[in-house]
Amino acid sequence: MTLDAHLVVTRPRFRLDIELEVAAGQVVALLGPNGAGKTTALRALAGLTALSGGRILLDGEALHTLASERRPIGMVFQDYLLFPHLSALDNVAFGPRCKGASKAEARRGAAAWLERVGLAGYVAAKPRQLSGGQAQRVALARALAVGPRLLLLDEPLAALDAHTRLEIRSQLRRHLADFGGATVLVTHDPLDAMVLADQLVVIENGAIVQRGTPAEVARRPRTDYVARLVGLNLYRGLAAGRQVTVGEVGFSVAEHLDGPAFVAFRPGAVALYRTRPDGTPRNLWEATIEGIERHGDNVRIHLEGPITASADVTPAAVADLDLTPGQRIWAAVKATETHAYPA
Structure with a gap:
């Protein structure tokens, strides 16, 4: 294990307490809502924020006892922080010069x-002559030019427009694949995390609430934040066989479980009806439409009732059902469209 860190940072109204392990050649992304502690964790690794407790070991060497300039790290800041008076070449050469190179x-x-x-x-x-994507690449080159064993990336794509972001994300993935050290990436963008990272660590209120591969986290979210991040409706209930009770709603599920459990399903799996549907028994509840908004090529319907849910339907379905805010509606999800797992 290249990086073995226990980061404890205590402030008057906030406490970060997380453990990170990152192997050589691995990219770990820190995800979480604003104020969760992601950037605090990154700054603690860099030595820019002092630890209140814990440790930072890199290849067995204690970094937490070293000043920031003595740590074998490279860092790309959200705004890149290139020296405006230096050329791209001298920006990249700055680090090696500080380390004694001619x-x-x-x-x-x-x-x-x-x-x-x-x-x-x-x-x-x-820097003023560079585009956002070019500045990002100069910042990455500057971070790598010092030969770091740990690379820290703070929202490296946040300052880019959508088109540039797509291109630079692909390029950054290739560069990270060639980097032999450990990489810690902070982002709030789930797509950046899914494309760039091998492991996701989700932080809320200064603590880790979930970790795993992108596929694991996307398939089995464990908090509302993660569920929204990956685009799922998520509920916690009590399972008995193939039934999970969530408040007043009983969900029939494909899995056989007992005890506390999560139920998740896609907004696109929710079917809406003006009147109670007949036919095959399904997971069914009555709700009120709280909001309607465009969502990609579809329309997202926000539902309130015994459970809160999002449903994605086509514009044609909105017209056919004459959906409007405040309207009562029936919502249904097939058991085969649900995914249940232990809480």
């Missing part, structure tokens, strides 16, 4: 890194 040696290495990130033609450009 000017010529540092600039040779910087030129090689700029070539690797596809910016060989921008060595003389100042």
Whole structure:
């Protein structure tokens, strides 16, 4: 294990207490709502925020006793923080120069890194002359040029527009795959996390609430935040056989469970009816439409009632059912469309 960290940061109204393990060559993404403690964790790893307790071990070496400038890390900040008066080449060469490399040696290495990130033609450009995507790549090259054993990325794609983000995300994935050290990525974007990370660590209120591979977390969310992140309706109830009771609603599920359990299903799995449907028994409840909004190519209907749910329907279905806020509606989900698992 390359990184073994227990991060404890105590403030008057907030406490971060999490444990992280990141193997060599692995990318771990920290996800969570605003104020969860993601950036605090990253700054603690970098030595920019002091630990109140815990440890940071990298290849067995204690980093928490070292000043930030002595830690073998590279960091890409959300706003990149390139030196505005330096060229792209000298921005990348800055780190090696601080570590004792000669000017010529540092600039040779910087030129090689700029070539690797596809910016060989921008060595003389100042940050103000670079696009957002180009600035991000210079910042990444600057972080990697010092030969770090730990790479820290704080919302590295947040400042980019949607089109540029798509291209740079793909390029960043390739660069991270070539990096032999441990990488910790902070993001609030689930797509960035799913594409870039090998493992997800979800933080809420300074504590880890879920961890696992992107597929595991997406399939079995354990909090409302994670469920919204991956686009699922999620409920906690009590299972007895193939039935899970959530408040006043009983869900028939495919799995056989007993005890506390979660039930999850996609908004697209929810069918809406003006009147109570007949026919095959299904998971059914009556609700009130609280809101209607466009969601991609579909329309998302927000439902309130014995349970709160989101339903995705086509614009044609909205017209056919004459759906309006405040309207009473019947909602149904087939048992085969639900996913139940132990809580």
